Amino acid sequence: MASYDTCLARVLELLAPLAKAGGPVSGSSDLIGELGLSSIDVMEMIEGIEDEFDISFPLNNLSSIRTAGELAAEIARLSQ
Amino acid sequence: MSLLDKFEAMTAVRAELASRGVRPFGAVNEQIISPTEGTIGGKRVILAGTHNYLGLTFDPDCIAAAQRCVAEQGTGTCGSRMAAGTYAEHDALERELAAFFGRRHGIVFSTGFSATMGVPATLAGAGDTILMDSDSHASIYDGVRLSGAEVVRFRHNDAANLEKRLERLGEKAKDTLVVVEGIYSMLGDMAPLGEIAELKRKYGFCLLVDEAHSMGVLGERGRGLAEAAGVEDDVDFIVGTFSKSLGSIGGYCVSNLDQTDAIRFSIRSYLFTASSTPATVASTRAALRVLQARPELRDTLWRNSRMLYNGLRDLGFRVGPEASPVVAAIFEDRDTAIRYWRGLLNQGVLVNLVVPPGSPSTYSLLRASASAAHTEEQITRILKAYANLKLEEAA
Numbered sequence: 001m002a003s004y005d006t007c008l009a010r011v012l013e014l015l016a017p018l019a020k021a022g023g024p025v026s027g028s029s030d031l032i033g034e035l036g037l038s039s040i041d042v043m044e045m046i047e048g049i050e051d052e053f054d055i056s057f058p059l060n061n062l063s064s065i066r067t068a069g070e071l072a073a074e075i076a077r078l079s080q
Numbered sequence: 081m082s083l084l085d086k087f088e089a090m091t092a093v094r095a096e097l098a099s100r101g102v103r104p105f106g107a108v109n110e111q112i113i114s115p116t117e118g119t120i121g122g123k124r125v126i127l128a129g130t131h132n133y134l135g136l137t138f139d140p141d142c143i144a145a146a147q148r149c150v151a152e153q154g155t156g157t158c159g160s161r162m163a164a165g166t167y168a169e170h171d172a173l174e175r176e177l178a179a180f181f182g183r184r185h186g187i188v189f190s191t192g193f194s195a196t197m198g199v200p201a202t203l204a205g206a207g208d209t210i211l212m213d214s215d216s217h218a219s220i221y222d223g224v225r226l227s228g229a230e231v232v233r234f235r236h237n238d239a240a241n242l243e244k245r246l247e248r249l250g251e252k253a254k255d256t257l258v259v260v261e262g263i264y265s266m267l268g269d270m271a272p273l274g275e276i277a278e279l280k281r282k283y284g285f286c287l288l289v290d291e292a293h294s295m296g297v298l299g300e301r302g303r304g305l306a307e308a309a310g311v312e313d314d315v316d317f318i319v320g321t322f323s324k325s326l327g328s329i330g331g332y333c334v335s336n337l338d339q340t341d342a343i344r345f346s347i348r349s350y351l352f353t354a355s356s357t358p359a360t361v362a363s364t365r366a367a368l369r370v371l372q373a374r375p376e377l378r379d380t381l382w383r384n385s386r387m388l389y390n391g392l393r394d395l396g397f398r399v400g401p402e403a404s405p406v407v408a409a410i411f412e413d414r415d416t417a418i419r420y421w422r423g424l425l426n427q428g429v430l431v432n433l434v435v436p437p438g439s440p441s442t443y444s445l446l447r448a449s450a451s452a453a454h455t456e457e458q459i460t461r462i463l464k465a466y467a468n469l470k471l472e473e474a475a
């Protein structure tokens with residue numbers, strides 16, 4: 001069981017080295033549009049998160065996630 | 081953003097490849113000389129990128145069966161299997177396939193894609209869960225998405241990762257659909273089906289295996305990985321295609337489950353598309369007979385596969401985890417892969433180029449396939465072409 005804040009902190013930490021645009025990463029950063037991640041980068045990051053938080057992340061929910069904050073919220077929801 | 085703006089990225093990729101004089105996607109085979117030779121740009125090439133595993137596309141019996149059938153029954157059925165498009169040929173092929181796999185029921189589809197997409201799409205629905213290998217074919221990705229079920233990927237060929245996800249599902253695990261492939265189309269590696277079957281016995285899920293690349297390739301009778309791994313009884317549904325070892329086109333699903341008839345009439349990609357031409361089915365039936373009558377073709381295929389795999393590995397290419405008829409060379413750099421693809425074609429060798437997002441990860445692949453119809457001399461020439469490029473690259 002992880003809170004939204006814990007999840008967001010971890011997501012931002014994981015995103016920092018991946019973000020191609022180089023600028024600051026925040027909850028409102030668009031993963032693909034703004035940070036320049038590829039869909040494969042996102043999937044690989046999620047695989048790591050699944051292990052860390054002991055969750056299974058359904059593909060169904062992925063298409064509606066655009067920002068780091070939305071990703072953190074979904075992780076928090078799944079780890080309830 | 082307008083409707084068609086999203087195609088700009090693809091237009092740019094196409095233009096970039098064209099500017100380098102490369103046409104890796106859709107190179108035109110002008111003349112097909114044999115199962116393993118054709119011409120591209122007026123030049124003779126060895127076909128090392130088709131999945132013609134048993135080399136049956138020019139088998140005299142298969143050709144004669146198709147010719148006879150087109151003359152007797154016409155060029156097309158103009159109807160779906162459910163409406164007017166089921167001929168005696170389709171019916172016979174279903175019975176022969178079921179008998180070949182030792183199962184009670186068989187369903188024949190017009191393409192492999194409609195089978196491997198349509199069956200998972202139909203078996204699971206809203207409220208169900210599907211666990212799929214992350215390296216699954218595009219048709220499976222499309223099918224599971226269409227199903228409306230919750231879809232979770234497990235790490236490629238990682239039975240422990242699959243088990244972790246089954247545990248997380250708790251009670252729901254026994255009603256989950258698990259989807260894997262026999263031989264994976266990208267790296268040519270095989271599913272750990274023995275371990276997965278053990279998990280099935282523990283958790284009770286429904287197991288579907290796509291044997292597209294393994295039918296006619298693995299198992300004493302050529303039934304695929306389930307046979308080779310000795311776990312056929314644990315596999316609920318086998319799906320696959322006629323477009324690889326059988327040298328034709330079409331797809332199938334076989335099962336022992338009595339619900340198969342009801343499932344057949346629920347699969348939209350079976351119901352709402354025209355059935356295969358009678359000649360196609362006739363050549364498929366003939367190829368299935370050849371597959372069973374000439375098991376030595378499998379031995380030749382494996383000899384060629386090992387020669388190609390070991391050869392590339394010994395040349396210092398990074399290859400897939402194990403030898404199989406799909407022999408992939410892995411390149412971290414996309415441009416190098418493109419350069420090699422073109423260099424091979426210039427030397428008269430056609431393989432498949434796979435670049436992200438088409439590849440399973442960030443790497444690119446040159447994917448070659450061995451055939452029983454390749455001669456040793458052809459495999460030697462293929463390896464020589466790779467070796468020349470390696471030398472050029474080092475120079």
Ligand SMILES: Cc1ncc(COP(=O)(O)O)c(C=O)c1O
Pocket residue numbers: 191192193194196217219261265290292293321322323324329330
């Ligand atoms: C694993 C797998 N499943 C399904 C298919 C679809 O088969 P077909 O190309 O015959 O429609 C393919 C081949 O492209 C495949 O590699």
